[in-house]
Amino acid sequence: MGASAKTPVVTRFAPSPTGFLHIGGARTALFNLLYAKATGGTFKLRIEDTDKARSTKEAIDAIIDGLSWLNLDWDGEIVYQSEREARHAEVARGLLETGGAYKCFASAEELEQMRETARAEKRPMRYDGRWRDRDPSEAPDGAPYVIRLKAPQEGEVTITDAVQGAVTVKNAELDDFVLLRSDGTPTYMLAVVVDDHDMGVTHVIRGDDHLNNAFRQLALIRALGWSEPSYAHVPLIHGADGAKLSKRHGALGVDAYRDMGFLPEALENYLLRLGWGHGDQEFFTRDEAAAVFTLEGIGRNPARLDFKKLENVNGHYLRSADDPRLVRLIERRIAAMLARDLTPQERDLLLRTMPHLKPRAKDLNELAASSAFLFRQRPITLDEKAEGLLDSAGRGRLAALREVIAGVGEWTTAAIEAAVRDYAEREEIGLGKLAQPLRAALTGTTTSPGIFEVLEVMGRDESLGRIDDQVGKTA
Ligand code: GLU
Numbered sequence: 001m002g003a004s005a006k007t008p009v010v011t012r013f014a015p016s017p018t019g020f021l022h023i024g025g026a027r028t029a030l031f032n033l034l035y036a037k038a039t040g041g042t043f044k045l046r047i048e049d050t051d052k053a054r055s056t057k058e059a060i061d062a063i064i065d066g067l068s069w070l071n072l073d074w075d076g077e078i079v080y081q082s083e084r085e086a087r088h089a090e091v092a093r094g095l096l097e098t099g100g101a102y103k104c105f106a107s108a109e110e111l112e113q114m115r116e117t118a119r120a121e122k123r124p125m126r127y128d129g130r131w132r133d134r135d136p137s138e139a140p141d142g143a144p145y146v147i148r149l150k151a152p153q154e155g156e157v158t159i160t161d162a163v164q165g166a167v168t169v170k171n172a173e174l175d176d177f178v179l180l181r182s183d184g185t186p187t188y189m190l191a192v193v194v195d196d197h198d199m200g201v202t203h204v205i206r207g208d209d210h211l212n213n214a215f216r217q218l219a220l221i222r223a224l225g226w227s228e229p230s231y232a233h234v235p236l237i238h239g240a241d242g243a244k245l246s247k248r249h250g251a252l253g254v255d256a257y258r259d260m261g262f263l264p265e266a267l268e269n270y271l272l273r274l275g276w277g278h279g280d281q282e283f284f285t286r287d288e289a290a291a292v293f294t295l296e297g298i299g300r301n302p303a304r305l306d307f308k309k310l311e312n313v314n315g316h317y318l319r320s321a322d323d324p325r326l327v328r329l330i331e332r333r334i335a336a337m338l339a340r341d342l343t344p345q346e347r348d349l350l351l352r353t354m355p356h357l358k359p360r361a362k363d364l365n366e367l368a369a370s371s372a373f374l375f376r377q378r379p380i381t382l383d384e385k386a387e388g389l390l391d392s393a394g395r396g397r398l399a400a401l402r403e404v405i406a407g408v409g410e411w412t413t414a415a416i417e418a419a420v421r422d423y424a425e426r427e428e429i430g431l432g433k434l435a436q437p438l439r440a441a442l443t444g445t446t447t448s449p450g451i452f453e454v455l456e457v458m459g460r461d462e463s464l465g466r467i468d469d470q471v472g473k474t475a
Contacts, residue, residue: 007227009041010200013067013074014081014192016048017059020253021066023305024207024237024245027271029072031234031298032205034272036075037290044199045074049082050191066254070264071286079199081191088186091194091224092147092179100223101179104131104148105139126175129153144182151176151219159214162232162295169215177216189213193220201229205295208233232295235275238302245305261363263321263329266314273313275303283316311362318361323354326367333368338375346375353457356449373443374458379469386440390470394437399471400427401434402464411460417452441470 011032015025036043047063049055067074095101106114110130118125132150139145151174158168179190186194192213196204204214211233221228239245257267269283276299278284278292318326327350334350335341342350350371361367373380382390390398404423408416424431435451442454442463455463 007202009036009039009202010044011036011041011203011205012044012046012196012199012201013072014046014048014195014206015063016051017055017063019054019059019062020255021063022253023257023267023271025063026066026070026072026254026267027237027274028206028234029067030070030268030271031232031276031293031295032203033072033074034286034290034293035203035205035232035295037286038293041202042075044076044079044201046079046081046195046199048188048191049080050085050186050188052082055082062253062255069258070254070268079195081195084191084195084198085186087198088191088194089180089184092186092190095149095179095223096147099150101147101149102132102176103136103139103145104176104178105136105143105145106130126173127177129176132176146178146182147180148176148178149216149220149223151216151223157215157218159211159218159231161211161214162230163235163298163300164208164211164233165300167211171219174216174219179220189216189220193217193224193226196229197221197224197226203232203295204229205232205234208235232298234298235300235302237274238304240304240306242302242304261333261365261367262310262314263317263364266317267310269317270310270313274305275299275301283313315362318358318363318367321358323351323358326354326358326364327351330364330368330371333365334372334375337368337372342375349374349457353449353453356453356457360447360449370448373445373448376444378462378465380444380466382440382444382470383446385446386444389436389440389446390473394440395471395473397429397434398437398441398467401438402467402471405455405467406464408460411456413450413452413456416455420452437470438467441467 013025013029013032015021015029021029033043035041045067047055047060049060064078092101096103104127106127111127114128115125127148131148136145152171154171156168156170158166160166177189178187180186195201214231214233218228237245254267258264268286272284272289273282276293276297278289278297281288327347331342331347331350353371353374357367357371361370401420401423404419405416408419420434421431423429424434436446439446439448439451439454442448442451442458448454458466
């Protein structure tokens, strides 16, 4: 089974456009891409847009946007399944000629009866094969028909799945499923098999909700005498509580993760590590992952989505992201907070402050929020906690400290810190007792980067001005 060693690997991601690229889909795409990269193969994209009501341009764009944001770039042109209906029908009709398929004239009422019998016997509905060996000439003239696969009825089929291992199903459990509907449109089962074949797909890597379909698809592939792909059915992502992923758990489009302030490389690394591992290495560049990626390395148990973990991973990538990029990524968020754009000077201030801001944030929204104090107009408004630090004692300390800071010669973090420390020692005041009111006055909050760094990046005039605004206040 499987493609011969010499056939170049072709993988594909085949999403049905449902309005967004959900994270399970993103992970499937990533595995397909990595496997292609790992084997020097090709990764293709096929949009399964045969459901015309749901497959709007917006839904397709959402998938393409999501893939682009995650840098999951495919090779060659996108294949649109809806454009290939004529080819699908041609294959079904060809199979009719070779006897691998047959026309079924069973009426809607007959099928309903089969369904009812199945319900009564508490088993899944299976078409009973009533037209399998009957001559089509027995059907009334011009009666509508579907084309069904003449599936094997005896024996069993085993799929050796790279993730699930050997899985066997009895042929008696699979019925003669429909390939072509009476209106001439292909079924999903037919379309997938024909497209995978025509695209030269050697490895089908997809969610394990498709494992059952694989047995039917394989029966069709064999009837057509086509080469069989290798299969890897990847466990779905579940919520932290182990239940099937729902909106409540974060079964959202990747665009929602972008809005939550995750970096694409962080989401990628998180999705990669979710149910796949290589030793205890935590972080991989794409090239590193591709160098060691195997399908067998994918775990068989459902992966659980863990936001805390994702945030930690994101924090890691934020810390190592380069500063101009981070400025670009949070600029719009800051503008929304301030209800105005940043000036070039402010952008420069943000860039200079970034090394102090980024070690403290777990996502881009937090990063943006933590920088907002830089751009507030004097006198700045203090939050409640900061206000609390500036009681009369705090304000008294701040007033004395103002003179120390004003006397600093060279306006650098080191010089400011030395002067303040020296003063704290002389006056026998704990550094915290000084830093807290200072932070409140300068940032209007009680959390910020190191206060000496804040002083340096804000500059002498702005810093002293903000201190004066608080010192000058009457209690
Ligand atoms: N279009 C299917 C889906 O979005 C995937 C089909 C396949 O990978 O074979 O679930």
